[in-house]
Every structure is written in C-alpha cells, then in structure tokens.
Amino acid sequence: MLALHVKEEILIDVKNLTKYYPMKGTFFGKSKDVIKAVDGVSFQVRKGETFSIVGESGCGKSTTGMSLLRLIEPTSGEVVFKNKNVLEMKRNEMLDYRQNIQVIFQDPYSSLNPRHTIKKILSEPFAINTKLSNAQIEDEVINLLRLVGMDVHHLYRYPHEFSGGQRQRIGIARALALNPQLIICDEPVSALDVSIQSQILNLLKSLQKKLRLTYIFISHDLSVVEHISDRVAVMYLGKIVEIGTREQIFNHPQHPYTKALLSSVPVADPKLKKLTQRVHLEGDVPSPKNPPKGCPFYSRCPIRLDSCNQTAPVLKEVSHEHQASCHLI
Amino acid sequence: MVQPLRQETDPNLVSEISNTEIPVKKRVKSAEWAAFKKNPLGMTGLVILVFMLLVAIAAPFIMPHDPLAQDVANRAKGVSGEHWLGTDPLGRDILSRVILGSQTSLFVGFISVAVSTIVGGLLGMVAAYKGGWLDDVLMRILESIMMIPLLLFGLMVLVALGSSMTTLIIVISIGLIPGVARMARGSALEVKEREYIKAAISLGAGNFRVIMQHIFPNILGPLLVISTLHMSSAIRIEASLSFLGVGVQPPTPTWGNMIQEGFTYITSTPGLVLYPGLALLIISIAFNVVGDAIRDAFDPHIKRQRK
Numbered sequence: 001m002l003a004l005h006v007k008e009e010i011l012i013d014v015k016n017l018t019k020y021y022p023m024k025g026t027f028f029g030k031s032k033d034v035i036k037a038v039d040g041v042s043f044q045v046r047k048g049e050t051f052s053i054v055g056e057s058g059c060g061k062s063t064t065g066m067s068l069l070r071l072i073e074p075t076s077g078e079v080v081f082k083n084k085n086v087l088e089m090k091r092n093e094m095l096d097y098r099q100n101i102q103v104i105f106q107d108p109y110s111s112l113n114p115r116h117t118i119k120k121i122l123s124e125p126f127a128i129n130t131k132l133s134n135a136q137i138e139d140e141v142i143n144l145l146r147l148v149g150m151d152v153h154h155l156y157r158y159p160h161e162f163s164g165g166q167r168q169r170i171g172i173a174r175a176l177a178l179n180p181q182l183i184i185c186d187e188p189v190s191a192l193d194v195s196i197q198s199q200i201l202n203l204l205k206s207l208q209k210k211l212r213l214t215y216i217f218i219s220h221d222l223s224v225v226e227h228i229s230d231r232v233a234v235m236y237l238g239k240i241v242e243i244g245t246r247e248q249i250f251n252h253p254q255h256p257y258t259k260a261l262l263s264s265v266p267v268a269d270p271k272l273k274k275l276t277q278r279v280h281l282e283g284d285v286p287s288p289k290n291p292p293k294g295c296p297f298y299s300r301c302p303i304r305l306d307s308c309n310q311t312a313p314v315l316k317e318v319s320h321e322h323q324a325s326c327h328l329i
Numbered sequence: 330m331v332q333p334l335r336q337e338t339d340p341n342l343v344s345e346i347s348n349t350e351i352p353v354k355k356r357v358k359s360a361e362w363a364a365f366k367k368n369p370l371g372m373t374g375l376v377i378l379v380f381m382l383l384v385a386i387a388a389p390f391i392m393p394h395d396p397l398a399q400d401v402a403n404r405a406k407g408v409s410g411e412h413w414l415g416t417d418p419l420g421r422d423i424l425s426r427v428i429l430g431s432q433t434s435l436f437v438g439f440i441s442v443a444v445s446t447i448v449g450g451l452l453g454m455v456a457a458y459k460g461g462w463l464d465d466v467l468m469r470i471l472e473s474i475m476m477i478p479l480l481l482f483g484l485m486v487l488v489a490l491g492s493s494m495t496t497l498i499i500v501i502s503i504g505l506i507p508g509v510a511r512m513a514r515g516s517a518l519e520v521k522e523r524e525y526i527k528a529a530i531s532l533g534a535g536n537f538r539v540i541m542q543h544i545f546p547n548i549l550g551p552l553l554v555i556s557t558l559h560m561s562s563a564i565r566i567e568a569s570l571s572f573l574g575v576g577v578q579p580p581t582p583t584w585g586n587m588i589q590e591g592f593t594y595i596t597s598t599p600g601l602v603l604y605p606g607l608a609l610l611i612i613s614i615a616f617n618v619v620g621d622a623i624r625d626a627f628d629p630h631i632k633r634q635r636k
Contacts, residue, residue: 066527069531071527071530071531094533095533098531098532098533099533102531102532103527103528103531105524105527105528106524107524110523110524110525111523111524111525111528112525113525113529113542113543113546113547114547115546115547115549116542116546124529124532124534124542125532125533128532128533128534128538129532129533171528174528174532177532178532
C-alpha cells in the first residue's frame with residue numbers, strides 16, 4: 001500500500017464539514033439550540049488508500065461518512081471530488097458522482113430489501129444507471145456474486161435465507177456494481193461474528209488490491225482499524241482530534257483521548273497487559289447540545305490544565321502527516 | 330509438477346465457489362400464505378368470501394327467478410319449494426334479490442376499497458417519505474376528513490348531489506382514504522429508516538423508484554390487512570346509506586334497500602329483513618376474520634410462537 005502513497009493523488013477533499021441538527025422547537029417557535037454532530041471536520045483521502053475514522057458512538061463518524069454521499073445533507077462545508085463541490089451538485093451530476101462513490105452499511109439485516117431476491121438487489125444499480133439488456137444484467141450480477149465469493153445458485157434467494165456474513169458479501173457486491181472508485185464502509189464488520197469479521201476484512205482487502213479501490217473505513221473497533229488502515233483520523237464530539245498514518249496513531253499517539261482509546265484495547269497476553277498502562281477516563285462524553293467552551297475533551301482529560309477550558313485547540317502538526325489538537329503538545 | 334497456466338481468481342475466494350450452474354427462477358413459497366393456511370378461522374372466512382364472490386359473479390345464471398318480476402298471486406308468501414326464501418309484498422323472489430344484492434354490495438365495496446387503498450396508500454407513502462411541510466399539510470387535511478362522521482358526510486353529499494352509484498363509490502372512497510393514508514404513513518416511516526433505502530438512494534434511485542420498489546413492497550402486509558377490514562366497512566356503509574334511501578335506488582336490489590323496504594312488514598314477514606341482514610352480517614364477519622388472519626400471518630412474533 002505504501003507504494004501508492006508516493007503518487008499521493010487526492011481523491012476526495014473534505015473541508016470544514018459541519019452538520020448541525022436543530023433541536024425540536026416548542027409550539028411557539030423554533031428553538032435556537034443545535035446539536036453539533038459534526039463540527040468543522042477536514043481531511044483528504046488519497047487514491048488507493050484506506051482512510052479510517054474512529055471514535056466512540058455519537059462522535060459523528062457515521063454522520064461524516066453519510067454526508068459525503070449526501071445521504072445526510074450537511075449544514076456547511078465543502079466536499080471536493082474531481083474539482084467539483086459535491087454539496088452544490090445538481091441531480092444529474094449527483095447521479096454521476098454516486099456511481100463513483102458507494103457505501104457498505106453496518107447492519108447486514110437492514111441493508112437488503114427483504115422483499116427482493118438477490119438477483120433483483122444486484123440488478124438495481126444496472127437498472128438505474130445503465131441501459132443493459134436483462135441478459136447482460138444477469139451476466140453482470142453473476143460476475144458480482146463470483147467476485148465476492150458467493151455461489152451463483154443463490155440468485156433467486158431472499159436475504160433472510162442468508163447468514164450475516166453472506167448478506168454483507170451481497171451488500172459489498174451491490175456497492176461494487178457500478179465500479180466505484182471510493183467505498184465508504186460504515187462499520188461493515190461490527191455486526192458480525194469475529195470469525196466472519198476477518199473473512200469480510202480479507203475480502204475487502206483483496207478487492208481493494210484487485211479493483212484499486214479507495215476506502216473510507218468508519219469503525220469503533222481499533223483492532224480492526226489497525227488491521228486495515230493506511231491512515232487514521234480519531235474523532236471526538238464532532239471534531240477530529242488526531243490524524244496520522246497507522247504507525248503514528250498506534251505507536252506514537254499524541255492526543256490524550258487517542259492514548260486512552262488505545263489503552264482500552266484488550267491485550268491477549270497477560271504479561272504484556274501488565275506493562276501497558278490503562279488510562280481510565282472519568283465521566284461521560286458531554287452532550288453535543290452543550291459542548292465545553294474550550295477543548296471538547298476538557299471535562300474528561302487526565303492531563304488538563306485550567307487554561308484548556310478557555311480556547312479550543314486546533315490541529316497542530318506533530319510530525320510529517322501527523323496532526324493532533326491539544327494545547328499541551 | 331504441473332503449474333497452473335494462470336491464476337484468474339483470488340485463491341481465497343475460489344475455495345468457496347463450488348457451484349457454477351446458473352439456477353432457474355423458482356416459485357417462491359410465501360411464508361405469509363403458509364401461516365394464513367394454518368389459521369382455521371381465517372380459512373373459513375376465506376372460503377365464505379370466495380363462495381360469496383362466485384355467487385355474485387354468477388348471479389345472472391343462478392338466480393331462480395327474475396328478481397324484478399312481480400308475481401301478484403304470490404305476495405308476501407313464506408318459504409316454499411317455488412320460492413326458497415319466500416316472496417316480498419310485491420311478489421318478488423327474495424332469494425333472487427339477495428343474490429343480485431350481493432353483486433351490488435361487493436361491487437361498491439371492491440371499487441371503493443381499491444380506490445381508497447391506492448390513493449390513501451400513495452398519499453401516506455409520499456407524506457412519510459418527503460416529510461416536512463408536505464407531510465404536515467397532507468395529514469391535517471386527512472385528519473379533518475376523518476373528523477366528519479362518514480355516514481353524515483355521505484348523507485349530505487348524496488342528498489345534495491343526488492344518488493348515483495358513482496357518487497356513492499366516491500363518497501365511500503373519500504371516507505376510507507384517511508385511515509389507509511395514516512396506516513401507510515406510519516408503516517412507511519418505519520421502513521424509510523432502513524438502510525436499504527439509503528443504499529437505493531446512493532445507487533441513484535429517484536423518489537418514485539424508492540417509493541414503489543422499496544417502500545411499497547414492505548408495507549404491503551398492513552395495506553392488505555386494512556383493505557380487507559375496509560371491505561366490510563364499505564359494504565356496511567353502502568347498506569346503511571341504501572337503508573336511509575340515499576344509496577342505491579330501487580328497483581335495483583341491494584341488501585340495504587331490501588332491509589328498508591321490508592322494515593314496514595317486519596312483524597308479518599320477518600324474512601324480508603332477516604335474509605339480507607344475515608347476508609350482510611356473514612360477509613362483514615368474514616372480511617373481519619380474514620383481515621385479522623392476514624394480520625397474524627404478517628406478524629413475525631405470532632409466527633414464531635406458532636412454530
């Protein structure tokens with residue numbers, strides 16, 4: 001994968017993306033409060049790499065992913081793909097854009113229409129976007145099934161006849177149908193058994209090699225992220241707190257939140273376990289409705305100073321490609 | 330050692346591909362139908378409905394007498410070999426009139442339920458899927474229709490515009506639309522949040538495709554239930570309006586106007602009211618029972634209990 005980095009062609013450039021959800025107003029008018037689900041997120045994804053976004057539930061990682069496809073309409077910001085801002089695209093351009101970028105969902109039980117056969121599910125991308133004949137579509141569907149390692153005799157079965165892993169394979173096949181460049185994997189393995197997880201991850205890896213795909217991999221599972229990523233962004237309360245290559249994040253974490261996250265990963269070897277220091281965080285994530293004024297991590301930070309509560313930190317270059325947002329770096 | 334000439338597929342994947350035969354489309358056994366078949370009450374109701382439907386379709390051929398022909402010599406007679414259910418005060422054969430009446434009742438019921446299910450279902454799905462002001466406006470309008478008692482509404486419209494079969498069907502349809510729309514909206518709101526809807530949008534599917542291909546098939550169960558239950562409501566409303574004299578006009582027999590005509594003679598010739606009333610009762614119960622059975626068949630929790 002490193003060889004591809006030399007080229008460093010930027011596929012998608014996210015600038016200052018925000019998504020604010022308005023609070024439900026009262027009968028007499030709209031409430032002015034907003035929930036800042038994603039608050040000024042910027043990153044670039046390079047061609048051929050796996051870019052992971054990690055963070056605990058509710059930190060805005062899925063919202064960020066869905067915003068790139070405009071499955072959720074972001075409040076402001078820019079998503080630049082091939083020199084065009086995706087958020088300002090018209091319907092025709094969107095249709096074109098969506099062929100280039102696809103999504104694999106978390107829940108394999110909700111991501112396939114229970115009333116459609118596998119053939120119908122996999123035919124849909126072609127029916128919408130191409131003018132292929134039925135026979136040609138069937139050929140394409142069969143190729144897709146083989147590509148993700150499924151038997152062709154499943155063609156006329158319904159989703160409920162499959163296991164979670166098989167359903168996720170079908171979901172992957174659907175995402176691959178239009179030959180996209182970028183696939184957003186929204187926690188693609190977190191609903192699966194551990195044994196199935198590695199199958200799906202290996203499938204994703206081999207597909208990436210074969211089809212030269214780029215992944216944005218959204219997950220809360222650090223061991224999975226370590227396994228698959230080239231670069232990693234850590235999100236907390238709607239903001240990226242640290243971003244860097246896999247080695248930088250996992251071996252030289254800078255932000256106290258990243259350190260705490262990494263120390264929470266279970267270690268199989270008890271001797272090693274004694275050597276690692278577990279960082280315990282106090283309290284809960286503050287409500288995104290009412291985030292801390294200064295550093296978002298202030299309320300839980302083990303190394304905070306009083307001054308941290310005054311101003312919000314910005315991402316600072318720690319080393320080449322490695323940025324973290326903490327006043328103490 | 331013979332080396333393979335070239336390796337086409339990832340060895341990881343190859344091991345899992347065993348069957349390369351392309352299957353033919355198989356007939357799918359519906360789990361819902363299987364569950365429905367196990368419900369004795371529902372099946373009884375279905376048999377009754379099928380029987381009544383066949384009677385209504387074959388009415389012109391199986392009526393023993395002309396339902397409009399008056400036989401002055403045999404007025405208000407009881408049960409006899411000639412007239413199985415007796416005759417009315419004008420000497421018309423009651424059995425023939427009940428049979429022809431089923432045609433009117435089922436026709437009015439079927440058309441108005443079809444219209445209200447299609448219109449109400451579409452309105453509900455669009456309201457749920459688009460949301461926002463469109464949802465608010467549509468739902469407030471439908472709720473205000475719902476507030477007017479259907480019988481009163483029908484009475485006013487039919488008196489004002491005059492009775493005709495078309496007006497009758499339109500009035501009943503309008504009365505049934507809000508119920509269907511609310512139900513469709515509720516179910517669609519739930520389906521809308523599933524990830525396959527997002528997947529379809531990200532594949533480029535438009536509103537029409539999402540609604541027809543992805544939402545509609547998944548709310549079919551509840552739609553089927555409510556339209557079955559509405560069949561019985563529609564038939565009862567038609568009978569009520571005809572009983573009040575604003576529905577289907579004599580001499581065309583319907584169960585409603587037969588009861589109304591026979592009402593004066595209820596003490597001397599009770600059969601005049603009894604037989605059409607009984608037919609009404611049976612068909613109402615049958616539709617309700619079938620509707621309940623369909624609901625049970627579509628309910629995954631109940632299905633699991635039975636297994």
